[in-house]
Amino acid sequence: MINKIVETLHDAVSVIEDGAVILISGFGESGNPTELAHALIDHGARDLTLVNNNAGNGHVGLAALLESGQVRKMICSFPRSSHSEVFDTMYRERRIELEVVPQGTLAERIRAAGAGIGGFFTRTTIGTPLAEGKERREYNGQEYVLEDPLHADIALVKADLADRWGNLTFRLAARNFGPIMCTAAKITIVQARSIVPLGDIPPEQVVTPGIFVDRVVEVPNPGSEREMIERDFRYTVGDGV
Amino acid sequence: MINKIVETLHDAVSVIEDGAVILISGFGESGNPTELAHALIDHGARDLTLVNNNAGNGHVGLAALLESGQVRKMICSFPRSSHSEVFDTMYRERRIELEVVPQGTLAERIRAAGAGIGGFFTRTTIGTPLAEGKERREYNGQEYVLEDPLHADIALVKADLADRWGNLTFRLAARNFGPIMCTAAKITIVQARSIVPLGDIPPEQVVTPGIFVDRVVEVPNPGSEREMIERDFRYTVGDGV
Amino acid sequence: MTAAGATTGVGATPQTDKLSRRQVAWRLAQDIAEGNYVNLGIGMPELVANFIPDGREIIFHSENGILGMGPEPSAYEVDYDLINAGKKPITMLPGGAFFHHADSFAMIRGGHIDLCVLGAFQISSKGDLSNWSTGGPDSVPAVGGAMDLAVGARKVFVMTDHSTTKGDAKLVDECAFLLTGPGVVDTIYTDIAVVDVTENGFVVREKVPGLSFGEVQERTGAALGGADTCGDLVVPEVG
């Protein structure tokens, strides 16, 4: 019997190795796999490259992971926010590398990796410093740059419902990067609010088919990043397990 | 008030001009906008290029459109089928041009057009005659060919539910090419089984957001292609209106 | 071009020589057509949603996978799984839809968004836009979706103060800051003028009645056309 459900957050992240490139779902405070990020702190894998739209908020989840010193490089579109003090400080102190990618190019590079595309041409960044050094080509009188797929070792994704085949749904705008990140990693690890029996998600309403998912762990009451920031949450190693 | 609903099939296809490149949804006998195709016969636009996975079955819909003499060229992945006699005959008599595109490349070229991608690299066709003349590039020791987006003037698509903003759902495997074709045409024309009030389709269950749709016409009881073939259906001009 | 204009411009008739941000938003909103799919940039552009004329149906897009955003939620309705690109809680209108980020930027890059409204550090008379980085040594670069929107949206409106808080012109011949996109801006809505970017450079469509054309030119870092044709930029008090 196919069963992608794992019992604990600790088990879920146990396959992550030092040096891994890790896609982390979420946008702002929605859709972040906070509990998986905390479990990864306990797990302790180092020299990581993280990919997220942002660069973490407060001292929660992704930001806590940065603060733990396990991360070598951040790939994102918008590292600056009202709560991005952890990244800001590390960046200014040159304790972390940064690759800034336009949001749409980031999404498309992830999608291309998942879809087996070798590279694609986009107009985004033409005329800007972010196009420097990139191959160009003209289509219909407009310039495009060539972008590479962004493959990853691991995806950490937060979903709403999941079943034992790994089929997923997402809640409201928490969908954001989740579905494409599931496709682009060698191993996709999902925290779902609720694991439901096979067949409970109607086949026309599956957002991410289980073929893109390897491990699912149930986290029934995921923390609200907003509330955690408000009470100045700090992660203590071992709390996540 | 935004209202993409048009009252008749005749109105729906009235914008189609001679020489148009037209995406037609469907795979085999599922998801074909048969009634829109028939309305296009009445409408009479000529010198058309049609894009579909197949090349029509029996004398129904797409096949009837071919038979009407309005089509100059067919772009498809699999023109041969047990009921493709209309296309077969026209092709052998050199009365129609054919461009054969692998199914996945066809889908991705349509998706690229809708997504504003200038071109993309794929491994599909490497080592085959279909790669001849195409630019190649190596990624990680494997060869890829460059494929162009496939833009269209018109998409004719069959959906299940639709609302006045043009949001769509699709029934079972009749989804196939519909969602991507909606994105890749200047004007997307949809026949839906049922037009529902705005808000009836839950936002998490919308498959094609209305931004990709221009016109919707309700066709409550679309013909079954299978049954029409069995009773040797022939289209008579004027029946579709 | 001098600091004086911007800082001393509030005179006896404050409503006619300088608009509030909300008034700029009101003015811009009048130019959004029925049925348009519109992306409002983070910050000042978000105000535009408040001033769509009654009865005009506009569908708002957010980069994080939303079409059909409605008004701000009541405190009771706030749900942090339902936020916009500015990370603020929103509501959904009937007819809205959620989708993933690749589909969201397919809408943008594929030319399906009719209009986006962006803020700006500078805009050149060729329509070049700088709005993502001042390039300062201590600044954390952050581009977000602005570059995709700048090249992808069918029309780009910029909403900005005409001058910086230091009084420097934001409409210039050449952008000094890093570009977001070249030749992308269609129209600029500022606190003193509506300026179209044309093949011949900036053309003032409307200016506030309290300033002469020369005074508007003085606060602008590039030649302005439209001296003989521009109308009055008159906006009601908006709350």
Place this chain on the structure above:
Amino acid sequence: MTAAGATTGVGATPQTDKLSRRQVAWRLAQDIAEGNYVNLGIGMPELVANFIPDGREIIFHSENGILGMGPEPSAYEVDYDLINAGKKPITMLPGGAFFHHADSFAMIRGGHIDLCVLGAFQISSKGDLSNWSTGGPDSVPAVGGAMDLAVGARKVFVMTDHSTTKGDAKLVDECAFLLTGPGVVDTIYTDIAVVDVTENGFVVREKVPGLSFGEVQERTGAALGGADTCGDLVVPEVG
């Protein structure tokens, strides 16, 4: 390599010198691992779904946007909005999903399909596959999803008669027909043998006991390895 072998091979022990198509399907099905995502090509490969060992859970993919296909429908259940890539009515298992064609081929091209089973006109000892066009002047070229599957699936199994109805070998040194994909085939399941494509060319893993290794070689258009190691291809009677 001669016609004689294929046409006269049905002798006194028909179960051991030539398998039925259903038996070939049975044999191939034994080699599909639990949990695999599998695409079965149109025609003969579709038979494989009938012979998955009890208790082994396999998820079948169809190019037209389906995961989780179940058994054939009863006459009562037939719905022509629910067909497979071969255009035949199917059913769905609990846990199935529908998606559009670009997502379906993202699964294929992106390496997410563990295995596809394809038919073949010819297979070369380098693993080249020809299965889409004989290149004849009167043939309508039709490729479908075979080229995408050939390069995209992690493993490619071919299911075919060992020889054509005319008795020509289908396993050859060089494909005479147009290629579907170069070097893509992993294993070939025929009515007389299971043949792996290795760096050293064809290696027979199993052959029917009713034929000698030499007889299998005789019906093959390329050198076969495995003479000393190959096992017996024994398959039960399957209905």
